[in-house]
Every structure is written in structure tokens, then in C-alpha cells.
Amino acid sequence: MAEMTLFHYIHKNTVLHRMDGRLKLACLLLFSLAAGFASEFHDYLVPLSVLFCAILLAKLPFTTLLREMRFFGLIILIVIVVNSFTIPGDPIANSPLAGISQQGVSTGLRFAGRLLIVLLVSMVITGTTPLMKFRDAVEWYLRPVPFVPEARVATMINLTFLLIPVILDSFREMMDAQNSRCVQLRKNPVKRIKFLVFPLIDQTLRRADEIAYAMEARCYSEIRTRTAFKCGKIDWLMLAISLAVFFFVLL
């Protein structure tokens, strides 16, 4: 996981990196909605080109990201192919492949377009937003919601993201350790899973316990210093662009 660039924060000093997390979260929402509402060809073109500009603006390593998106490319391709063949409709004239329908192809392409928009917007957001900004923004939106302890939610987001790489690491290490003791000779998959899952859960709980103690030792409290948000004119401009894209698609 650590070797991947995709969906990881990439530290740069650009407008998008400095942008207020709250407005960024709103932009994320607008683009996702736009992806849902899009129907005509230009409905896809506009958000996609805006996102493309955003990637350039954020100075994200485009070629590396493209390479790591191969997997999603495959999924998108499968979506298009499956749709083309399975959705009934008028056959395409002069097509060398039998069984493809016009309706199928266009539905497939729409699906692919939506997926691509969501992928790119997630890429831009994760690439330019450190987790703490994202967490602070979520906390801010939760403040007016009654009965939701926003500080606790924020801490939970934090800990979850903190624990995931740790768990993955210990998973990989356990696999290696068991492989070096020839676990592959065991034919019973249930046993093999048992040898992995139970120690992993055990280790994770122990780890979580230690972290909880360490947090308590540093006086963990839900009444804590609140983040100061800063949002400038450029941040509002970004939101305006996102709104424009959204309404363009909607109308």
C-alpha cells in the first residue's frame, strides 16, 4: 500500500492543496451528484475536463496515476463490454460483432463516464487533502447535528486510518512468516484462514488497547481545541466552478 500514489496524499504547495477542507468536501459532493445526473455526452465532457484541469493545477503526477489506474481501466472496459452485449436494443449497422446493441453501448459508456468522474474526483481530493483537514471538515459539518459527538467521530476517522496500514503491514508480515513455515502445504483453506485471521484480530485488539492507553496518557478529551478554518477568495471560486458544473449537468 505504501508504494501506491493513487488515493494517497501527495504534498505540494498549490491552490488546491491549500483549499479549505469544508469547501472541498462540498465540491466532492457536487461532482459526485453531477456524475449521477449526467446523461448527454457533453454532460460528461465538462466535469471530466474540469477535473483534468484540477489534476494539472494540483501538480499531481499524472503519468504515475494513469499507470496505477490500469486496474480501474479494466473494470471500466468490462462494464462497457458487458452492457453492450446484454442490453437488448437495435443492432448497430455494419458492426463486425454480432449481438451488440446501440442502447447497450450507450448505457455502457454512460456507466463508464460516471465511474471515471467519481474516480478522478476522488483522486484529486485524496491527492490534495491531508487526512486531518478532511477529518476537521467532517467534524465541522457534524457540529450542528444534534446527538452526534463530532469530536468522537473525528477521532474515530483518525484512528481508523491510522490502524489500516498497521493492520495491512502485520497481515503481510504474518503471511510471510507462515509461508516460510510452508503453510501452502496445508490444503484445508478453513485452517489457513484460521491461522491468519485469529492472530490478526488478536494483534489488532492488543494494538488498539495500547493506542487507547497512550491517548489516555496524553489526557484524551472530547472537549478539545477546535481547528481554525481559513478560506479565501480562490476557495470560493473553486466552489463556484463546481456549482457551475453541477448546474450545467443538471439543466
Add this chain to the structure above:
Amino acid sequence: MPILETRDLTHVFPDGTVAIEDIDLKVNEGEFLVIAGPNGSGKTVLARHLNGLLKPTRGQVFLNGEPISKNIIEARKNVGLVFQDPESQIVGQTVAEDVAFGPENLNLPVAQVEMVVKESLAAVGLSQLATRSPHALSGGEKRKLAIAGILAMKPKIIIFDEPFTGLDYPGVVQVLKEILRLHKTGHTILLITHELEKVLAHADRLVIMHKGRLVADGKPESVIYRVEEYGVRMPLRDGEKVEALTWLK
């Protein structure tokens, strides 16, 4: 009056393990105390009572003569605990954010949090790495980050639980220097370790734990000759003095 004191401190875990039993320990202000003992002798459990993380089954802990159970937050602010595994102490995505965790818990104003973070990072020499991810740091740097996170709470007493575990030679030297600097700036230091050869020359006092009990307590040069009875490696060779026991040249 001792700054920190335990009386009859006993902890029995729910599964019946008696982790520590009848510990009477007095720590004076400004002291540098080394606590040694083999694995499982109860050192970590004792440390976790001193700032109220664990509640005693019997007995009490006193900070400046007051039972810590009266004001647990005060105890946690005054008694900083640096965990054995620095990984478990890291809660921030960046070095600076991690150091800010404590002062933010104390609900200090934003400007003051920033100031404390700057000071603490500067104190351990990590200012340059403030925006880095903690997981990208070296072992010694991680340990220093854990120390900075504790310094941000402005404790008077700092407990180090096996601070040299897993460090290479430069890492040990870095951390040892940091601990000595903290002692010099007026902090009371409790250092848990069984690697006496690395640090004992700097200690005022040596305490040995064995099977949950405090079995020896006194000047390093007198207690040192009894460590082997209790499962700690005797670090002195024939004719060597306690002053030789340091990894600082």
C-alpha cells in the same frame, strides 16, 4: 516530601495475575531513577499506575503528597509516560499534528497549541521534520517524537518505558542525550530498562523489580552487585566502576 510516592501498591489482573505487589517507592524531585528487572517483573504495570492509567487493586499513588485519584488530569499532565512502543503512541498524520494532540486535549487556544508544538519539536531537534509523516521517521526519531508529544504537556516527571528497545547505536545515543538534557533542565526522570550498561552511570538511584516486588533500592554502586540474583545481566566486568556504564563517550 517526595514528589511521587507509592504505598502498598498492588495490582491483580482479572485473570488472577499478580503483576505488582506491595510496592513502596519514594521518588524525590529532580532525581534520576533507573528501574530494572527481567521481563514480566511488573515494570510497565508500575509505570501505568504512576499516571493513573491503571487503577490499583490495593494501595495508592501520591503526587506532591496528594492521592492522584483526586485529580487524574493533573497527574497525567505532571507525569509524562513515554511508551515502550513508540508506534502505539503516534496518533497524528504529521509530526506536528501528533505533538499537538496533548495540548489540544487540554483545550488550549490554537495560538498556544502552535507555540507549544514549536517549542517541543525544537527541544528534541525535530523542527525540520514537522510536516513529515511520523511513520517515515527512523527509530530514534520516532522515540524523540514520542518524547516531544509528552513534553508538550509540560510534565515535571517523565517516565521512559524501555526507551532503548529496538534502537541502533546512533539511536540509543540520540535518545540518551535527550533524556540527560531533560534531567538537566529540572525534570525528574524514571527510566525503565534492563540494559544497565547504556545508562547507569548517569543515575542517582537504582531500583530492582522481581516477580512484581521491589527487591532492591539504593545507590547504583551498591545495588549493582545484586542485580544478577534477580535476572538482570551484571554489566560490570572485574575492576570496572559504575561510571563506565554509559553509551556516551
